[in-house]
Amino acid sequence: MEILPGIHELRDTLAPVFPDPRIWTSVYLLVGEHCAVVDSAVPRSADRLILPYLAKVGIPADRLRSIVNTHGHNDHVGSNVRLREVCGAQIMLHEADAHWLDEGHMFGDDQVPVHQPDRTLQAGDLIELGAATYEVLSLAGHTAGSLGLWDPQARVLFCGDSLQGDGAVTAGLAFYLDPDAYLASVERALALGVEHLCTAHPYAPTTASSHTHGAAEVRDFLERSRDFVRNYDDEIVATLAAAGEPQSAMRIATVACARRGLPTSNFMADRVTQVHLERLAAHGTVRMVAAEPRPLWEVAS
Ligand SMILES: [Zn+2]
Numbered sequence: 327m328e329i330l331p332g333i334h335e336l337r338d339t340l341a342p343v344f345p346d347p348r349i350w351t352s353v354y355l356l357v358g359e360h361c362a363v364v365d366s367a368v369p370r371s372a373d374r375l376i377l378p379y380l381a382k383v384g385i386p387a388d389r390l391r392s393i394v395n396t397h398g399h400n401d402h403v404g405s406n407v408r409l410r411e412v413c414g415a416q417i418m419l420h421e422a423d424a425h426w427l428d429e430g431h432m433f434g435d436d437q438v439p440v441h442q443p444d445r446t447l448q449a450g451d452l453i454e455l456g457a458a459t460y461e462v463l464s465l466a467g468h469t470a471g472s473l474g475l476w477d478p479q480a481r482v483l484f485c486g487d488s489l490q491g492d493g494a495v496t497a498g499l500a501f502y503l504d505p506d507a508y509l510a511s512v513e514r515a516l517a518l519g520v521e522h523l524c525t526a527h528p529y530a531p532t533t534a535s536s537h538t539h540g541a542a543e544v545r546d547f548l549e550r551s552r553d554f555v556r557n558y559d560d561e562i563v564a565t566l567a568a569a570g571e572p573q574s575a576m577r578i579a580t581v582a583c584a585r586r587g588l589p590t591s592n593f594m595a596d597r598v599t600q601v602h603l604e605r606l607a608a609h610g611t612v613r614m615v616a617a618e619p620r621p622l623w624e625v626a627s
Contacts (some may be wrong), residue, residue, distance in 0.1 A: 329537050330482065330522060332357045332457045334383070337536075338367045338375045340401060343434040349496045351401050352526050352536040354484060356456025361385055362392035363409070364455075364475060364484045365402040365526055369436035372405035377412060387413045392455055394447075395419035396486020396526060397472040398426025400433040407439045418453070420464070421446035423471025447473060458482075465489065465515065467508025468501065474515065481521035481541075489515055489523070491550045492530035498583040500529075500554045501594040505605050512552045520544045558582075562602055563611060563625060572615045572622030575600040 329335045334355040339347075353376060354364040363376065380387055390413040395403045398419060403426065406417045419427070430440040447453070449464035455475070463474035465488035475484040488511055493500035502508040515523075523538040531550065532538045538547045565581050566573055579595040588595075603623050606612040615622045 329524075330480070333482070333524075334379070335524070335537065336375055336379050338371045340368065343368075344496060346496045348533065349494055349527055350536075352524070354524055355379065356458070357383075357385065358455075358457035359389075360391040360454075360456075361389050362394060362455035363390065363415075364394050364524075365396055365486065366393050366405035366409055368401050368404035368433045369408070369438055370404075372408035372412065376405060376409065389413075390415045392453075393417050394453070394455065394475065395423070395443075396474075396484065396488065397469045398423035399469065399487065400426075400431040400438050402486060402526060403427060404433050404436070404438050407441050410441075410444075416444040417441070418445045418447050419443055420462070420471035420473045421448060422466070423469055426469075426471075449473075460484075463514065465511040467504050467506075467511045469503060470507075472511070474511075476518060476520075478518075481519060482524065483515065483518065483520045483522070484524045485515070486526045489525065489548060489551050490529045490554075491532065491547045492554055494527050495530055495533055496588075497592055497594040498586045498588045499558065499579075499595045499598050500551065501598050503597070503601055505555050505601060509552060509555055512548055512555075516545065516548045516552075520548075523547060558598075558602055559606060559611075562599065562606065566612060566623060566625045572617070572624040574620050574622055575603055576620070578603075578623070 336353045337350045351367040353367050356362045393415045409415050427441050431438045447462045451462040458477045460475040465472050465474040468487045472488040490500035521541050523544045525536045538544050565578050576596050579591040579599040583591045612623050613626045
């Protein structure tokens with residue numbers, strides 16, 4: 327559906343890999359003389375969603391000229407090759423995430439074909455997509471090459487998975503690989519004065535939509551994104567202190583997920599807990615105790 331003039335949001339399921347209906351990938355179609363999509367979702371999305379949608383709104387496939395991936399994860403780049411084949415569109419993503427395309431990742435049973443981008447992007451690049459010109463922002467943290475597309479006229483920011491509020495309800499926690507880079511990206515976004523924040527999945531507290539709108543609502547979302555990082559540090563230390571004995575990252579993540587109503591942990595919660603522990607260790611707050619099969623952590627006294 328058209329969420330803003332010339333900007334359509336298309337939602338594709340992540341089932342059967344993530345069967346929970348509360349999570350999906352949003353693809354944004356930007357309409358102009360030439361059209362663009364922000365992200366291409368999973369390998370089946372081109373034939374299941376994107377091409378039928380173009381037909382439905384009367385856009386010939388060869389008007390789709392650009393595919394911009396907000397980052398290299400398999401639920402964002404999955405239909406790149408199919409759309410390039412059918413439409414002749416150019417594939418673009420940040421240079422720091424280009425290696426993901428080269429690695430032939432799977433999404434469930436579906437292969438994301440090994441491919442190369444037609445163009446790599448860097449912070450500061452200006453690109454015409456649909457009817458507007460967007461500035462490419464580096465919003466690293468979720469991945470090294472996570473980017474934002476910023477239209478300062480309409481005050482719209484497309485940010486993929488770069489900014490996550492309190493996280494996807496199905497993951498329980500926000501998910502990023504570099505907490506310090508992530509915090510810097512949140513500050514960058516806070517300084518812009520965004521009025522329409524378009525993420526690639528629904529993130530709490532905006533769980534019914536991938537589109538947070540209104541300057542105050544966006545600010546609240548971004549402040550929650552920032553506070554999550556600080557609060558999760560404190561939560562980990564409190565969990566370790568309460569346990570009274572060294573704990574694995576997975577055990578700490580399981581406790582955090584249970585607190586948020588999830589019966590088990592998941593790889594995203596495990597991984598973000600791991601990167602927080604490494605950062606807390608670098609600051610001397612916790613320390614690692616070598617153990618098999620996986621390291622354990624305790625509060626540094
Ligand atoms: Zn991602």
